[in-house]
Amino acid sequence: MSAKSKNRTAPKPRPRIATVWLAGCSGCHMSFLDLDEWLFELAELADVVYSPVADVKEYPENVDAVLIEGAVANLDNLELLKKVRARTRLVVAFGDCAITGNVTSLRNPLGGPDSALHRAYVEEVDGNGSPPSDRTTVPELLPKVLPLHQVIKIDAFLRGCPPSPAAIRELLEQTLSPPSKSRSKKDTP
Amino acid sequence: MKVTTLTINGELVSASPGTTLLEAARENGLDIPTLCAIEGLSTVGACRLCLVEIEGSSRLQPSCVTAAEEGMEVRTDSDRLQRYRRMALELFFAERNHVCPVCVANGHCELQDRARDVGMDHVRVPYRHPDLSVDITHERFGLDHNRCILCTRCVRACDELEGAHTWDLAGRGRNTHVITDLNEPWGEALSCTSCGKCVEACPTGAIFHKGSTVAEMEHRRDRIRFIAQARGKKEWTP
Numbered sequence: 001m002s003a004k005s006k007n008r009t010a011p012k013p014r015p016r017i018a019t020v021w022l023a024g025c026s027g028c029h030m031s032f033l034d035l036d037e038w039l040f041e042l043a044e045l046a047d048v049v050y051s052p053v054a055d056v057k058e059y060p061e062n063v064d065a066v067l068i069e070g071a072v073a074n075l076d077n078l079e080l081l082k083k084v085r086a087r088t089r090l091v092v093a094f095g096d097c098a099i100t101g102n103v104t105s106l107r108n109p110l111g112g113p114d115s116a117l118h119r120a121y122v123e124e125v126d127g128n129g130s131p132p133s134d135r136t137t138v139p140e141l142l143p144k145v146l147p148l149h150q151v152i153k154i155d156a157f158l159r160g161c162p163p164s165p166a167a168i169r170e171l172l173e174q175t176l177s178p179p180s181k182s183r184s185k186k187d188t189p
Numbered sequence: 190m191k192v193t194t195l196t197i198n199g200e201l202v203s204a205s206p207g208t209t210l211l212e213a214a215r216e217n218g219l220d221i222p223t224l225c226a227i228e229g230l231s232t233v234g235a236c237r238l239c240l241v242e243i244e245g246s247s248r249l250q251p252s253c254v255t256a257a258e259e260g261m262e263v264r265t266d267s268d269r270l271q272r273y274r275r276m277a278l279e280l281f282f283a284e285r286n287h288v289c290p291v292c293v294a295n296g297h298c299e300l301q302d303r304a305r306d307v308g309m310d311h312v313r314v315p316y317r318h319p320d321l322s323v324d325i326t327h328e329r330f331g332l333d334h335n336r337c338i339l340c341t342r343c344v345r346a347c348d349e350l351e352g353a354h355t356w357d358l359a360g361r362g363r364n365t366h367v368i369t370d371l372n373e374p375w376g377e378a379l380s381c382t383s384c385g386k387c388v389e390a391c392p393t394g395a396i397f398h399k400g401s402t403v404a405e406m407e408h409r410r411d412r413i414r415f416i417a418q419a420r421g422k423k424e425w426t427p
């Protein structure tokens with residue numbers, strides 16, 4: 001079969017979408033799940049190839065669009081974020097932690113990770129607390145919590161803490177509809 | 190009565206003598222975004238949100254403190270102005286810790302409103318995340334430096350309407366901050382009459398009623414104009 005005729009007969013590939021959970025409270029994903037029965041329609045329109053609510057271990061190649069919840073707070077977040085950017089066409093900063101650092105970045109004014117751990121494990125506890133001594137079991141904290149766009153290029157920003165289900169749906173519908181509609185908000189300085 | 194005639198965005202408008210460009214625009218139904226200006230208090234040109242272009246001058250001028258003059262040609266909404274306004278707002282958000290979802294004024298904040306108006310969806314400069322304090326020593330009110338944009342509305346409300354002058358600014362540059370009395374805790378500031386005018390004037394969640402939690406602090410900013418008018422017309426003097 002020639003390449004040309006193959007193109008003509010092959011069914012249109014289904015869009016591949018994903019959601020990622022970095023340093024956030026999972027509220028954005030709860031809001032996503034609040035789309036309730038529309039999630040069945042979404043399943044008709046696209047394949048969800050990676051998500052905290054799907055049992056997939058490795059972020060796959062060739063993803064069309066991803067919603068990323070949460071800020072970049074530790075080395076794991078950083079690594080995954082870079083992988084996601086390299087493997088995805090449209091990257092959406094999903095919710096205020098992803099866009100501004102938000103509550104996750106409340107530790108930034110305290111100084112580096114050590115002062116943040118001291119605040120959490122020593123100052124704010126009843127009795128004698130101490131910071132975790134084994135710092136290898138959990139991912140290493142970055143010096144500062146960062147919003148996504150300070151680490152990678154972001155194509156669209158979905159505001160809200162959390163974004164409303166309606167806003168999530170609108171963005172997904174726009175993304176999955178033919179390219180006549182605008183796909184992302186322009187980011188003009 | 191003699192009037193001043195000028196053009197704003199290509200439209201011929203008239204203004205009564207002594208008005209500012211901001212007043213002239215608003216009298217003619219054209220809005221210019223503002224933050225530090227509030228009806229009832231003097232204007233200081235602190236926030237630079239109300240900048241306009243004036244034909245023949247390469248410098249942008251804050252319309253809240255620029256007098257309307259005969260024959261002026263003014264633009265309030267050019268691409269350049271819109272770019273600068275968004276940048277000014279981004280700098281406000283980057284300067285201190287405006288964590289809106291956990292702020293007492295979430296949903297009732299003028300800084301938030303202006304950002305929404307210009308379609309700001311993220312901040313392009315790095316956040317400074319300074320380590321700032323909260324003063325809750327006053328019996329009824331609190332001050333959160335994290336949310337303060339240094340508009341000086343509190344300073345002017347307290348000085349011009351209450352006559353107490355409890356508030357002022359201290360420090361320079363990025364260390365500038367509001368203080369009560371001689372940089373004492375608000376609860377120990379003897380000049381404060383606890384009238385609450387500064388609370389009503391504040392555009393953000395920086396000054397709040399104690400006990401208000403997330404999104405509960407609604408400033409009644411129209412009270413400032415109401416009090417100023419009543420005083421100006423001597424409505425309360427027998």
Ligand code: SF4
Nearest residue numbers: 347381382384385387
């Ligand atoms: S409560 Fe009244 S007197 Fe006290 S600082 Fe505020 S405006 Fe001034």
Ligand code: SF4
Nearest residue numbers: 337338340341343391
């Ligand atoms: S405390 Fe409020 S009114 Fe006073 S300068 Fe700060 S933002 Fe303005």
Ligand code: FES
Nearest residue numbers: 234236237239253
């Ligand atoms: S409103 Fe004119 S400078 Fe702030």
